[in-house]
Amino acid sequence: MKKSLIIHIVVMIVAIICGSYLALHLNQEQGRLMPSKKLTNGAPMLGGFQKIASDVEWMLFINYMGSLKSVDQSNVKDVIERLEKILGYDPNFEKAYQVGVLSLTNEAPGKAVEILDKACQNDDLKNNWQLPFYAGFILTHAYNFIKETGTEAELRERKIQRAKQAVKFFEMAIKRSPKPEQYVVNSYIRAQAKAMNPDNDKMAALQVLFNTWNKQQGDMEMETSIIPDLNQKIIKAAQELKENSPDDPKAKELIEIVIKKVFKDQHICQKCLFTYATGDKFCQACGEKVEVYGVCPKCNAVLKGQYCSSCGFNARPPKPAEKKVQPKVKPEAKKADVKKTDAKKGK
């Protein structure tokens, strides 16, 4: 009896120790497989049924939203509560972020950004580029429809801060996307411009692009910019700036610097900044007279190769012949020659 009791106790102790260590290991492994597990709320009450609870809450939320005319001050709190409940049960619920959070943008943009920011920190959603994009979009657009109180300087400062925050989100969206959409890149540039100078964002946009280009040129490791087709975007920004502020001396100066540095090998119309082709006498975009290039000096036909296809003129005459240089003779070879001549004389 006593022996059996001892065996029972020993088995219990060994099982407790082994079970405890194994459970800890499994818990860690589960955390690695499901990183969002730590973000889940309401675990004690739901006993492992959080996902189904979120599904049920989601369907109730859809029904509730269908009963509303619009999300306004009278119901925004309720909408936030319901949404937070769903996302608390299931932090990976992408549709709840996309549909639910966007319904808050007009009445509670700050809360919408806060929820999206949490989603951006979720490792399970690290490949979703839309969530940071929505956050940036709300920051740059939603506040335009909200009447804010404060002095002009305060409002300006808030605008800059929001733009800076939006830049981070757009940058995250671009980095997460395998091939970033054009509108995401444009939003990123615009947000950077607003953060730099909210009063003249066209000029700031060109400055931002030019700074990026400069950085790219100076980077020894040749790290490519996150903005694709940078040169095209620079010329477009310069065109827009010229169109918007034709008489602004600062804008003119910036455009001149950009054109000289970035497009030094290209032929660009000075009036509309349109790139013109070989043989063009006038800009096809604005009709301005442009400096002709790539034509035969003899007949003015467009050159297609070395010889003019109209008159046979050689547009690239051979360079003047170089002086013939005497091949250097090695000193050892010279010595050998002297020996040979001496030997001949000796004979």
Place this chain on the structure above:
Amino acid sequence: MNEIMAIAEGTWRRILRMRVVYFLILCVLILIASAYNYDVLSMQEHKPLMIDVSLVLNTIAVILVVISMTFEIPKELREGVASTLLTKPLGRTQYLIGKVVGTIITGLIISAMIAVGFFVIFKFAFNEQIALAMLQSHILVMASIIPMSAIAVFFSVFMPEMITPIITAIAIWFSYSTEKLIGVKFLYGGILPDLGLYNFKAFAVYGGEQMSWSYIGLAILWGIIFSIFLVTVSSLIFRFRDIK
């Protein structure tokens, strides 16, 4: 070993002979299939919903099997069946192990039937291949019966017939939340079970990093170790119990 298997066989045969069990399995499969009609109400989230519903209903089925077992030991003790059995060359520990094994086999069969039924429904509904994450999650639900049945047997040994199922259900419910006690060494996973280790419902829906089969193997091993601990405790309590 033969005695243990004889007790286990008696347990699983009795449950699996009941026609109501198959009727309930059919009801579960109808409920799973009905999730397909929630496409509008859930805004095209009916596929994740179906996966989730299948896992939830499978878990509930496993819990019900375990709870049905909690009636058995007190009933056998009350009716004197246990005392008859124990007059034979059968130890009390063997009797308990037999009950646990019987419960596990019953749960595994019922749970496997639900899982297979769900896979067929899913294939028909969405014409998609069954994802590995879904299969693994269902296997883990099946494996969760191992510690659950030990819990049921533990409470059946010393509690009255009427309270045992309720207490067992509460204990299972609580076992999904013991992760909060992870800091308490030997208590977490050693004395208190963490059934959350078998809960991969969100993983089955969203996928993610591939789960290694070693995790499933270790989870089953942990279930066995915990069951050994709890059956040993139950056996100690059972020893001191007076059986009429």
